[in-house]
């Protein structure tokens with residue numbers, strides 16, 4: 440069986456960029472000190488609208504071939520899943536259109552995604568009652584964490600397509616998670632593993648000064 444170490448990575452982790460973002464978090468850069476709600480303001484505080492689709496990651500982009508791709512749901516579940524891309528694409532598909540908000544201040548409206556809603560996949564894996572958090576892991580080594588209520592929302596999608604076309608590798612293809620109500624660092628590209636946990640396990644940015652939850656309207660940029 441192909442495992443993660445068979446997935447080629449190109450690029451190098453941009454340590455300088457990671458350090459700069461950590462400094463921003465320490466200094467509280469970009470904070471406006473105001474809060475709002477999605478009902479009152481489509482654009483969260485301190486954000487500006489873009490029409491292009493910026494690419495943000497650690498500088499390493501895994502080249503995940505469709506044959507090697509696996510999506511695993513494990514930990515505190517009654518029925519662990521390990522899906523091939525073919526199996527994933529055979530599940531009932533839905534589309535969602537939503538806005539994305541990156542903590543570095545750009546927002547992009549009306550992104551159409553196709554894929555499988557998170558609650559549908561969770562229903563197949565059957566989370567145990569003790570499961571309260573998820574730890575998410577990607578092929579580039581990136582990790583992030585969510586409370587189960589933030590993860591299991593019906594608008595959240597394991598997405599394989601954006602704007603009607605297969606998700607490009609640079610945006611997380613073959614499959615990324617989309618969690619539109621939180622800053623976009625909570626939406627891992629190239630997702631391969633969902634682990635259901637009793638205790639929270641902060642991810643890559645969360646241990647480097649980013650907020651643990653990341654609600655854009657509450658301006659939860661940093662810890």
Ligand SMILES: Nc1nc2c(c(=O)[nH]1)N[C@H]1C(S)=C(S)[C@@H](COP(=O)(O)O)O[C@H]1N2
Nearest residue numbers: 493494495496497541577581610624627628
């Ligand atoms: N696997 C992985 N997912 C990731 C990241 C990353 O470095 N690796 N960066 C996050 C951040 S900070 C942002 S803003 C979005 C960017 O997604 P995009 O490149 O499609 O715009 O991906 C998020 N998901």
Ligand SMILES: [Mo]
Nearest residue numbers: 495541542624
């Ligand atoms: Mo980001």
